[in-house]
Amino acid sequence: xIAPAVSSDQPYLQLSGITKRFGKFTALSAITLAVERGxxxxxxxxxxxxxxxxxxIVAGLETQDEGTIVQGGRxxxxxxAMQRDYGIVFQSYALFPNLTIFANVAxxxxxxxxxxxxxxRRVAELLKLVGLPDAGPKYxxxxxxxxxxxxxxxxxxxxxxxxxxxxxxxxxxxxxxxxRLRGEIRALQQRLRVTTIMVTHDQEEALSMADKxxxxxxxxxxxxxxxxxxxxxxxxxxxxxxxxxxxxxxAIAEGAGRFRVGSLVLHGATGTESVAPGTRVxxxxxxxxxxxxxxxxxxxxxxxxxxxxxxxxxxxxxxTVALIGAEDQPLVVNLSRHSSDxxxxxxGTALQIGLPPDCMRLL
Amino acid sequence: xxTVAAPLPRGxxxxxxxxxxxxxxxxxxxxxxVLAVFLVAPLAxxxxxxMEDKSGAFVGLQLFREYLQNAALRDSAFNTLWVALVVTAxxxxxxxxxxxxxxxxxxxxxxxxRLIALTPILSPSMLAAISFIQxxxxxxALKSWMFGNxxxxxxxxxxxxxxAIFPHALMIVLTSLLLADGRLYEAAESLGTxxxxxxxxxxxxxxxxxxxSAAMVVFSYSVSDFGIPxxxxxxxxxLAIDIFKQVIGQQNFNRGAVVSLVLLLPVLLAFxxxxxxxxxxxxxxxxxxxxxxxxxxxxxxxxxxIFCLVVCTFMLAVLGMAVYTxxxxxxxxxxxxxxxxxxxxxxxxxxIDSYFNSLKMALLSAVIxxxxxxxxxxxLEKTRGMRTLRAFVRLLATIPMAVxxxxxxxxxxxxxxxxxxxxxxxxxxxxxxxxxxxxxxxTSSHLTAVTALKALDNEFEAVSASLKVPFYKTFFRVTVPVxxxxxLDIARYLFINAMVTISAVVFLYSPDTKVASIAIINLDxxxxxxxxxxxxxxxxxxxxxxxxIYAGATxxxxxxxxxxxxxxTPA
Numbered sequence: 021x022i023a024p025a026v027s028s029d030q031p032y033l034q035l036s037g038i039t040k041r042f043g044k045f046t047a048l049s050a051i052t053l054a055v056e057r058g059x060x061x062x063x064x065x066x067x068x069x070x071x072x073x074x075x076x077i078v079a080g081l082e083t084q085d086e087g088t089i090v091q092g093g094r095x096x097x098x099x100x101a102m103q104r105d106y107g108i109v110f111q112s113y114a115l116f117p118n119l120t121i122f123a124n125v126a127x128x129x130x131x132x133x134x135x136x137x138x139x140x141r142r143v144a145e146l147l148k149l150v151g152l153p154d155a156g157p158k159y160x161x162x163x164x165x166x167x168x169x170x171x172x173x174x175x176x177x178x179x180x181x182x183x184x185x186x187x188x189x190x191x192x193x194x195x196x197x198x199x200r201l202r203g204e205i206r207a208l209q210q211r212l213r214v215t216t217i218m219v220t221h222d223q224e225e226a227l228s229m230a231d232k233x234x235x236x237x238x239x240x241x242x243x244x245x246x247x248x249x250x251x252x253x254x255x256x257x258x259x260x261x262x263x264x265x266x267x268x269x270x271a272i273a274e275g276a277g278r279f280r281v282g283s284l285v286l287h288g289a290t291g292t293e294s295v296a297p298g299t300r301v302x303x304x305x306x307x308x309x310x311x312x313x314x315x316x317x318x319x320x321x322x323x324x325x326x327x328x329x330x331x332x333x334x335x336x337x338x339x340t341v342a343l344i345g346a347e348d349q350p351l352v353v354n355l356s357r358h359s360s361d362x363x364x365x366x367x368g369t370a371l372q373i374g375l376p377p378d379c380m381r382l383l
Numbered sequence: 384x385x386t387v388a389a390p391l392p393r394g395x396x397x398x399x400x401x402x403x404x405x406x407x408x409x410x411x412x413x414x415x416x417v418l419a420v421f422l423v424a425p426l427a428x429x430x431x432x433x434m435e436d437k438s439g440a441f442v443g444l445q446l447f448r449e450y451l452q453n454a455a456l457r458d459s460a461f462n463t464l465w466v467a468l469v470v471t472a473x474x475x476x477x478x479x480x481x482x483x484x485x486x487x488x489x490x491x492x493x494x495x496x497r498l499i500a501l502t503p504i505l506s507p508s509m510l511a512a513i514s515f516i517q518x519x520x521x522x523x524a525l526k527s528w529m530f531g532n533x534x535x536x537x538x539x540x541x542x543x544x545x546x547a548i549f550p551h552a553l554m555i556v557l558t559s560l561l562l563a564d565g566r567l568y569e570a571a572e573s574l575g576t577x578x579x580x581x582x583x584x585x586x587x588x589x590x591x592x593x594x595x596s597a598a599m600v601v602f603s604y605s606v607s608d609f610g611i612p613x614x615x616x617x618x619x620x621x622l623a624i625d626i627f628k629q630v631i632g633q634q635n636f637n638r639g640a641v642v643s644l645v646l647l648l649p650v651l652l653a654f655x656x657x658x659x660x661x662x663x664x665x666x667x668x669x670x671x672x673x674x675x676x677x678x679x680x681x682x683x684x685x686x687x688x689i690f691c692l693v694v695c696t697f698m699l700a701v702l703g704m705a706v707y708t709x710x711x712x713x714x715x716x717x718x719x720x721x722x723x724x725x726x727x728x729x730x731x732x733x734x735i736d737s738y739f740n741s742l743k744m745a746l747l748s749a750v751i752x753x754x755x756x757x758x759x760x761x762x763l764e765k766t767r768g769m770r771t772l773r774a775f776v777r778l779l780a781t782i783p784m785a786v787x788x789x790x791x792x793x794x795x796x797x798x799x800x801x802x803x804x805x806x807x808x809x810x811x812x813x814x815x816x817x818x819x820x821x822x823x824x825x826t827s828s829h830l831t832a833v834t835a836l837k838a839l840d841n842e843f844e845a846v847s848a849s850l851k852v853p854f855y856k857t858f859f860r861v862t863v864p865v866x867x868x869x870x871l872d873i874a875r876y877l878f879i880n881a882m883v884t885i886s887a888v889v890f891l892y893s894p895d896t897k898v899a900s901i902a903i904i905n906l907d908x909x910x911x912x913x914x915x916x917x918x919x920x921x922x923x924x925x926x927x928x929x930x931x932i933y934a935g936a937t938x939x940x941x942x943x944x945x946x947x948x949x950x951x952t953p954a
Contacts, residue, residue: 083397097396100848107849107850112842116865119861128849179850179851181849
């Protein structure tokens with residue numbers, strides 16, 4: 021990679037106040053975001069949240085109505101796609117079907133008046149990089165979806181762009197291939213240290229690959245953070261709900277960090293003491309944070325419960341439990357197969373439930 | 384670095400102009416200009432001329448009033464309509480039954496039947512008229528079948544039209560029947576539904592839009608056709624003949640404009656009905672649909688086989704009679720084989736020049752037309768910017784479907800023959816014949832191109848831009864090679880139609896650019912039916928040769944440049 025021309029404390033890509041409207045519909049409103057050099061940032065959100073539009077604006081395939089984009093110290097806000105510095109991979113691969121794999125990967129190199137030998141070397145290097153060293157003479161139609169996407173990646177990287185853009189690159193693949201390729205892309209990105217933005221609606225993909233995740237909803241950023249932050253400290257109800265599963269309990273504050281759910285009184289996390297009594301709040305709790313039977317021990321928020329439903333999912337079970345005293349708000353608990361087997365859970369089984377105060381978030 | 388903290392600019396961000404986008408937009412503008420000059424301006428001139436008297440003074444609707452008071456003209460409008468309705472009422476059920484036999488029965492020789500049924504496309508419409516004169520005319524072989532009626536008139540027009548239009552209707556209905564979902568029939572079968580009920584509850588509703596579309600195409604064709612009534616119409620007047628008489632016979636251009644607008648009306652109406660119906664059509668053919676596979680059923684299959692045999696015999700009898708007529712000495716007195724119609728009738732008389740003119744015109748139309756149609760469709764589908772212009776060009780591309788050839792041709796006279804028009808030099812040239820043909824057959828070609836382009840990945844252009852390859856390089860390296868089958872299809876379509884067309888060119892040819900279809904009309908007027916048949920046969924042979932070349936080229940392409948289309952080798 022070419023040595024950075026800008027001091028490393030500057031973000032490589034800075035978006036400021038990006039706004040995009042389609043008629044009356046606001047697709048993006050005042051998005052401000054910085055991508056650090058050499059990092060993988062993922063735009064995560066449901067379809068229609070504006071993540072793809074934002075990526076296309078960075079690529080110059082759409083033009084923002086307002087706002088600036090600075091890449092590597094250069095203001096590219098008004099530049100056409102041709103004059104920007106990036107490689108892009110689409111969900112549909114977009115490989116040229118009538119050209120061989122070699123010609124596809126060399127497509128952007130041929131235009132740069134490099135020697136035939138140099139091009140051959142570079143293409144061979146890239147094909148090796150994506151693990152398909154012998155694919156050169158084949159046509160895209162002769163490769164599997166995952167192989168085609170690897171070639172698309174090689175083509176995007178061929179000209180050594182400063183920025184790699186991935187638009188739902190794994191969505192068209194089957195489950196196994198998706199899992200494998202996501203590891204490969206991440207490893208490649210870390211090895212080349214190429215600044216990368218990827219768009220996905222798959223939270224698992226985002227959590228497993230990203231340095232930073234940007235959760236988007238209705239044209240706005242809900243939260244920017246590391247995968248851990250996004251999962252453990254969701255900044256909004258939307259994030260908590262969209263990333264991972266979550267139990268939501270409607271409660272009324274009683275003051276001093278205590279909350280009433282049905283006829284139960286639960287202790288909130290430290291820091292919730294300031295909530296004024298009488299305030300209606302929602303408590304968020306991940307299914308895997310709920311404790312059961314033996315694990316409950318001397319938990320502050322222990323309560324008896326009754327199993328309503330057991331859903332077997334292979335490695336673990338999702339158990340729906342009604343808390344005695346708050347039966348109208350059943351709770352989903354995530355248990356490993358072993359513990360559910362041990363407890364011999366079935367509909368109607370009575371058990372002790374613990375809700376650790378520190379895991380309960382107030383949003 | 385202070386760029387990051389730069390204040391946000393006020394107002395809309397305008398992308399910097401780059402010459403690639405400018406080039407694409409400039410080319411689209413040029414396409415738009417071509418369509419404006421060769422489609423919109425001539426049509427506008429007809430409107431203007433219909434409201435002027437001979438001296439060029441504005442007279443408002445005066446000429447229309449005169450038209451309505453003229454009983455002879457009113458009659459031919461009425462004639463045109465009822466004949467077109469009868470032709471539609473006969474052709475659509477015939478085409479539907481034929482298509483039904485091809486898709487829903489287990490009869491043998493389906494490919495052969497289909498091929499024979501499509502042959503009328505290869506010939507000018509006059510061929511059917513010539514052939515029916517030979518069969519049922521004054522000296523016709525089967526004159527007794529007419530029971531004293533004359534074939535010169537509505538009967539001849541109707542049967543000739545049915546023959547000539549049948550393949551167009553068949554292709555539309557066939558497509559809609561092929562799109563059936565086999566699962567619906569299996570579901571019906573498992574519920575014990577009888578054949579007739581399946582037909583009325585699944586087949587007919589599924590083909591509804593195809594049937595309407597076919598009816599509108601047949602109706603429009605019959606209303607606009609000039610060649611058939613000219614040859615076999617006798618004293619039976621229709622609108623197309625009226626325009627011809629007004630313009631060529633009486634040199635009354637303004638009244639010609641009025642009649643042509645009257646002719647435009649029903650065709651426009653049919654176009655709007657079709658367009659409206661297509662808009663309501665929702666895709667009933669889901670991606671998971673299973674093609675229907677018919678099961679043998681002895682009685683039904685026999686009936687369908689007999690029907691197909693009868694239709695194909697009819698088709699071959701018409702084509703065969705025309706070819707036969709061209710190779711015998713003198714009907715019906717000397718039936719010995721002879722090339723005299725070709726040698727004395729065409730070559731010695733110099734009439735053969737018009738055949739070579741037709742070839743030239745067809746090649747010009749195919750080359751220029753395919754470039755214009757595909758290029759414009761590409762710019763519309765794959766480049767960006769100028770939304771309003773884009774919508775306008777799309778509209779222009781659909782209009783030709785609704786304009787009869789005679790109306791277009793008359794508009795060309797008004798527009799290009801105008802002494803102040805800088806394009807006046809085109810008048811009387813081969814180019815204007817090619818231009819009228821391209822515009823007349825623009826819509827179908829455009830739809831073929833758009834369908835092929837829409838099948839391409841939408842992001843090719845985005846990928847090229849990211850790789851800093853200008854769009855036109857990707858156009859030539861990827862888009863054109865991948866769309867080559869469709870491009871050849873457009874070229875063949877334009878070539879064949881240029882060979883057989885008569886309606887627009889009848890107003891536009893000059894002594895130097897007389898084409899074969901005009902020669903057929905002239906030979907027929909001179910009573911040289913044998914030579915007219917010989918010329919028709921030449922056209923059919925040329926069109927058929929073009930189809931063979933096309934089939935060969937497509938096969939060769941699939942084997943060489945389209946090798947990537949082959950299914951992936953099992954890993």
